[in-house]
Amino acid sequence: MDNKRDILALLRAVAAGDAAPEDALLELKQSPFEDLGYAKVDFHRPVRQGNCEVIYGAGKTPEQISGILSAMHERCCGNILVTRLDPAAAEKVGKTAVLDYSPTARLAVAWPRADTPALGHIVVASGGTSDMAVSEEAALTAEAMGNRVTRLYDVGVAGLHRLLSNLDVLMSARCVVAVAGMEGALASVVGGLVDCPVIAVPTSVGYGANFGGLSALLSMLNSCASGVSVVNIDNGFGAGYLASMINQMEGAQE
Template identity: 70%
Template sequence: MEQQKALELLQKVKDGELSPEEAVLKLKMSPFEDLGYAKIDLHRELRQGIPEVIFGSGKTPEQIIGIASAMQARGGENILITRLCTESAKIVGEQIPLTYDPMSKIGIVGRKSEITASGTIAVATGGTSDMPVAEEAALTAEVLGNKVVRLYDVGVAGLHRLLSKLDVLMDAQVVIAVAGMEGALASVVGGLVDCPVIAVPTSIGYGSNFNGLSALLSMLNSCASGVSVVNIDNGFGAGYLASMINHIGGNR
């Protein structure tokens, strides 16, 4: 939306309806909106192609409502709220239209389904317990305009489950591999596909898993080429990065 406004502003300069000096002033006056408790980055979409995302954890429902409402007032759609607890989602949903997924704790204000990239992002998990993190990645990617295919519970303890979906994996533009325990899924997937693999370690596992640290270190030490790693339980970061790769990659 901000990119469209900038283009309209430049067109007015081209058509002689606005002087260059006036255009510069307008751009200077709208880099962010100060709400007191938050400064909304209104130029984020112009710089990065994706609007600012609201991190719900630690914010009150009233603050989230204020930020989302201000973004909506600027024409914002598909406003993404991550780590939004169920209690806050209920309050926010009473004030503004909200689509909420309790598993991933993702909230979306003004959801608009639109595919803007030609490739597919595959999201695979080692086990069912990894699904909340995987859904955070999958929904983030979908909101950002990507087609997403989910392959859940295909961990290395039953490798035949993963291999039965090899055609889906090899057709993907990007694969997000989400796993806890020893985090071996990312290496296996990395050795099977010819596309980037984004590994997401989860905090799922027994004591020596150290809340995801063992999976993180395993993924960082992957012997498969083309595997990158985000932080523990960071499904959002994986979905965001996968979307950027998919929009750059084009057709496979």
């Protein structure tokens, strides 16, 4: 089981008489984690948070990543996210696991599930093409977690008409992820147009006074638009994860 939908399906099978309570209990109470020596793989993450554990690839060897993936796959986990995975490591890990890898986002989905739903509507908007790596990390994360995602790339405030031509898409979203570097103004503009939560993602794109994304971060934190929250610099994964939680809140799919 890799998400709360699988757990609910198991419980509904018990309620319908299609599965024995004892079998369901055994599946749920199996060891909550496995100690691999270099990692303690958390198998109860879906019970607590709704999705299986995500692997942060930077700083781990391909062998360590493969070992963690193997342990999770043995527990029937799918759509396992591996973030910040460089192409060389992805090539090695791909020899032992089924990977859907994006070199742009440096993100892999291991053992992708064909039955992944596309619920609700999340929009990922970027200020410029240079923000695409972070934007794709957010979009792919949300899609792997079962959300419908629309990408609006290169719609920054330097050419505001590009954003305004997509108002119908923005206003139909349940959550918008606004990704921008430079001065980070996109989040404030989007926040003033929509009635849903906006997750602002500052990027490290910009010239010297951008300070590696700090100027965009401070601009977004000081946004005058209501309903804008901010994640860390270049944290597309965190934005995609949070957008998924908002989009799939109880009753949001009605």
